[in-house]
Amino acid sequence: MKIVAVTACPTGIAHTYMAAARLEKIAKNLGHEIKVETQGAMGVENKLTENDIRRAQIVIFAVDIEVEGRERFNGVKVIQVSLQEALKNPEGIFAKIQR
Amino acid sequence: MSTSLSFTFVCSLSNGIHARPASHLAEVANTFASECILTNLRNDAIAKVRSVLAIISADVRHGDCCFVQVSGPDEQFAHAALQRFIGEVLPGCDVPLAGGDGFARGRTLPRVLQAAGVTGSFGLPVSSGFARGKVVIVSGMALPRGLQAKPAPDPEKELERLKRALTTVCGRIRDKLTHAISPTAAAILQADLAIASDVSLSEKLAEEVSQGQSAGQAVMEAGEFFISVLRQSASEYTRERASDIQEICLQLLGEIYGAELRVSAADLHEPSVVVAEALAPQQLLALDRRYLKAIVLEHSGTTSHAVILARSLGIPLVVGVKNARVLFSPGQEVVVDANRGFVVSNSANPVQRFYEHEVTTLERRRELVARHATGPAITSDGKTLEVAANASSHEEVVQAFANGADAIGLFRTEMLFLERERPPSEDEQFAIYSEAARTAAGRPVIIRTFDIGADKPAPYLGLAQEENPFLGYRGVRVYAEHKELLQSQLRAILRASLLGCIQIMAPMVSSLEEVLEFKAALSEAKQSLTIMSVAFQADIPIGIMVEVPSVAFIFDQLCAEIDFFSIGTNDLSQYFFAADRGNPKVAGLSKVRQPTFLRFLKQIVDQIHRAGKWVGMCGEMAADIRYLPLLLGLGLDEISLPAAQIPECKRRISKLLAAECQNILNRAIACVHAVEVDDVLDRQQSLGAAQPLLSEELVLLESTSQSKEEVIQEIVDAFYVTGRTEDRHRLEESLWARETVYSTGLGYGFAAPHCKTEAVTSDSIGILRPNRPIDWGSVDGEPVGMIVLIALRNQGSASRHMQVFSMLARKLMNDEFRAHLLAVKTAREMVTYLAQQLE
CATH class of the missing domain: 3.50.30.10 (Phosphohistidine domain)
Incomplete structure (x- = not known):
């Protein structure tokens, strides 16, 4: 499966990056292809291109704040969870996607 | 006698019937001859309505039902008046007090x-x-030992003393009432007056005296009695009134004992x-x-x-x-x-x-801090600022140099002159000044000649009471009248001048004329010493305090006459803004960080420097470490502050960049409000060389912390002792602000508290491994055995450090990395490992 994700938290110091690392790892273990854009204290990193988004079968927003450039994802299937959820139970998110 | 009249009412005052409403109520009752008794049906407390203290003691709270009984010759009028007052006026008697904490x-x-x-x-x-x-x-309530034991042989006489004291105190309050500046102040005075003229108080006093107590003891006993009653009240308002009684009793004791009580x-x-x-x-x-x-x-x-x-x-x-x-x-x-x-x-x-x-x-x-106290205070970019101490006794001089003072920037001498029958003799002064000079061991000591006005007790000067002593006859202005007093002080200073580097400074100068007179007085003192063949430092430097704004317009003339200046910010700001710093209603106006005042200071320093003279600052502004960037920006030659603050001040200076301080001052000067100046100071980036993100002192293994609160406190303290924060409270609160969004416990027994705050002086990582797992409210509900704390100084743009932090956050998701952190044995190993991993 081709997945893209965005992580973002209010201070943008820790959870944005922890969640990104977590999602990348689980996806890899499950054999998915994933690209995670982080919106943190360093601004937008690993930015998702139009092409990335078009090719993706699903988008995960693991966010506690508004996603920057949300309009980029219009027309794509989006699943939104809190950052805490992404850290606590990332397997659960992927299980939901596969269903 | 006719039957009594009565009525009931329910108290609608939200704070109950406390002193101010009670004083109004008693006032009404006191206009009639009838006896008025109030019974609080909640607690069965009975009170004479004519006594404020009794009413307060009845502890009438919001919602309490009370029964009022009136009997006497004019009971019908009294009943009607009281009922009307309680129904219509009393509910409006509780305007909340303004101002406060x-x-x-x-x-x-x-x-x-x-x-x-x-x-x-x-x-x-x-x-x-x-x-x-x-x-x-x-409180002054404690009687001096000698007075406690004094017997009171004649109760009549004691009662007479008490009555006189009560009359005087009441008279004084009435007098103040006519000058009360606001309705609130008037209401408080009214309540005070009600207490001072309360029948319960005078009855209690008379009772004590009849039992053989002296007037003073009676006041103490009565005061304590009423205070203890009020302290039991459920209403905070009423408990506060205990201090009103204390105040009245203090005034009474002051009247009874006069000067004897003052030394207590x-x-x-x-x-x-x-x-x-x-x-x-x-x-x-x-x-x-x-x-x-x-x-x-x-x-x-x-x-x-x-x-x-x-x-x-x-x-x-x-x-x-x-x-x-x-x-x-x-x-x-x-x-x-x-x-x-x-x-x-x-x-x-x-x-x-x-x-x-x-x-x-x-x-x-x-x-x-002590590591920075010895040696001169030099900014990161190499500018030296002399850090001196204010002192008024030998003890303080010793403490000043022990704390690393470069000099004594202000030796106040008026303390030597106050609260005594006669002024200190020339020899007595010589002993004190030479002791200071010897202790200074060659470092400068600026001795300020006495600055006494009507606000300070020095009876032998015969200064009359003044309406406004701060604008009155004080400082250099009294020198012409008390010529010999000045001469003896100048001679004492001159004689001590050979023992060290002493300089003379005159207070409260407002004109060139005063400077010329002061110089003439100094010449005269020198001359008389010469005649007596006493040696002194002939070219002893002379300076003046810059505290009256008028001198700012004559620096060209002054600089031709004298050697140095020292800015006294307390008086200068209040004279500059015409705002009494003791009056809370206008004190805000005279804040030293008002941009207008900063402009004024800059003009002063620039003018003096243009003439090639030296200028320091010895006021309270110099003692406030927050203002250091402004003081460095001004380019002062010296600042003089209380000894205890010197090490910290020197340490701060070593962290600042003088060049950037000038920018900070310029930004502050461009502000409109004092609060904006605060903002500029808070935002200042001038913190000198950055520290590494992590050091061994920030790795706390085997911590005995027992709770999340203690863990955060311990790491914050570690930041404080390594100079990474100056404001522990703010850092702690920033971390907790983040915790309240949701716990930073990330599972696996790890927590990563973090914040973005200007309370840290540089980006930092703190690591703590507790001996016992700590409940952190983690996502998986498990306690944590490892805490990695990240503090980022808000610098707006993406920094190199943030890259390290994001790398660290990602690594925390890595099993191997976490296992390694748990296994590390020493702080050094931890620092090395992390440095490697976060390259």
């Missing part, structure tokens, strides 16, 4: 104490430090915390320094002499603690935290644990 609002205790359910009384910390001790209330001070026998409404400098000095550990004042003034004195002696002091004398009882063990600004009872275990840690933290912090 601005700085105490929104203050919180450290989280560790909050979590332990401790409550604190807040105030404004004005002399830092913390101390434990038993409460000793110095407490005898201290064990480590003590002195709690008082306000303290006179002489009162403070009379306290046994061995046992005086801290002071708590209800009065909120921050520039009184007692405050200045406590600061220079390094005695922790918190001012503006409302009702401290009522809230704390004598003998109670308390902790005064004058770093944070509160007082807590020391009985709870967590308090003791917290302050045991605090002792170690502050000790280590002092070591850090």
Whole structure:
């Protein structure tokens, strides 16, 4: 499966990056292809291109704040969870996607 | 006698019938001859309505049902009047008091104490430090020892003394009432007057005297009786009134004993915390320094002499603690935290644990600071600023140099002249000045000639009471009339001048004429010494205080006459803005960080420097470390402050960049409001060379912390002792602000608390591994055994450090990385490992 994700938290110091690392790892273990854009204290990193988004079968927003450039994802299937959820139970998110 | 008339009412006042409504009620009852009795049906308390104290003692709260019975010759009129008053007027008698505890609002205790359910009384910390001790209330209520034992052979005479005192006190309050500046002030005075003229009080006093008490003892007994009654009230408002009674009793004692009472001070026998409404400098000095550990004042003034004195002696002091004398009882063990600004009872275990840690933290912090105290204060970019101390006794001079002072920038001499029958002799002064010069061992000592006005007690000067002593006959202005006093002081200073580097400074100068007269007086003193063949330093430097704005317009003339200047910011700002700094309604106007005032200071310094002369600052502004960037920006040659603050001040200077301080000053000058200046100061980036993200001191393995609160406190303290934060409270609160969004416990037994804050001086990582797992409210519900704390200084743009932080956050998701952190044996190993991993 081709997945893209965005992580973002209010201070943008820790959870944005922890969640990104977590999602990348689980996806890899499950054999998915994933690209995670982080919106943190360093601004937008690993930015998702139009092409990335078009090719993706699903988008995960693991966010506690508004996603920057949300309009980029219009027309794509989006699943939104809190950052805490992404850290606590990332397997659960992927299980939901596969269903 | 006819049958009595009665009615019932329900109290609708939200704070109950406290002193102010009670005083109105009693006023009405007192216009009639009938006896009016109020019964509070809730507690069956019975009160004479003519007595304010009795009404207050009945503790009538909101919703209480009361029964009023009126009997006597004019009972019909009295009944009607009281009923109408209680129904129509009384509910409007409770206009809330204006003003109050601005700085105490929104203050919180450290989280560790909050979590332990401790409550604190807040105030404004004005002399830092913390101390434990038993409460000793110095209220003036304590009679001097000699007076306590005095028998009262003639009750008639004692009663007469009491009546006279009551009449005088009432008269004085009435007099003040006619000058009351606001309705609130008038209402308070009215309540005071009601208490002073209360029938219950005078009855109680008479009763005490009839039992053989002296007038003073009777006041004490009666005061204590009513205070204890009021303290039992459920209403905070009523409990507060206890201090009104205390105030009246103090005034009565003052009348009865006069000067004898003024010297009264407490005898201290064990480590003590002195709690008082306000303290006179002489009162403070009379306290046994061995046992005086801290002071708590209800009065909120921050520039009184007692405050200045406590600061220079390094005695922790918190001012503006409302009702401290009522809230704390004598003998109670308390902790005064004058770093944070509160007082807590020391009985709870967590308090003791917290302050045991605090002792170690502050000790280590002092070591850090002391490393910077020796040697001159030089900014990161190489500019030296002389850091001198203010002093007024030999003791303070010794402390100043022990703390690393480069000089004594202001030796106040008026303390030598006050509260005594005769002025100090020339020899007495010579002894004191030469002691200071010897202790200074060649470093400069600026001695300021006496600055006395009508506000300071020096009876032999015969200064008349003045409406406004700060604008009156004081300082250099009295020298012409008291020529010999000045001559003897100048001769004493000159004689001491050979023993070191002494300089003379004149206070309160406002014109060139005064400078010329002062110089002539100095020549005369020199001449008389020459005649007597006494040696002195012929070219002793002469300077003046810059505290009257008029001198700012004649620097060209002044610089031709004298050698140096020292800016006294307290008086200069209040004269500049025409705003009394003791009047809370206008004190805000004369804040030294008003941009207008900063402009004025810049003009002063620039003008003096253009003429090639030296200028320092010895006012309170120099003592406030927050203003250091502004002072460096001004380009002052010296700042003079209380000795206790010198090490920290020197350390701060070494962290600043002089060039950037000029920019900070320019930005501050361009502001409109004082608060914007605060903002500029908060944002200042000029913190010198950055520290590495992590150091061994920030790795706390085998921590004994037992809770989330203690863990965060311990890491914050580690930041403090390594100079990574100057504001522990703000750093702690930033971390907790993040925790309240949701716990930073990320599972796997790890937590990563973090924040973005200007409370850290540089980006930092703190690591703590507790001996026992800590409940962190983690996502998986498990306790944590490893805490990695990240503090980012808000610098707006993406920084290199943020890259490290994001890498660290990602790594925390890596099993191997976490296992390694748990296995690391030493702090050094931890630093090395992380440096490797986060390359």
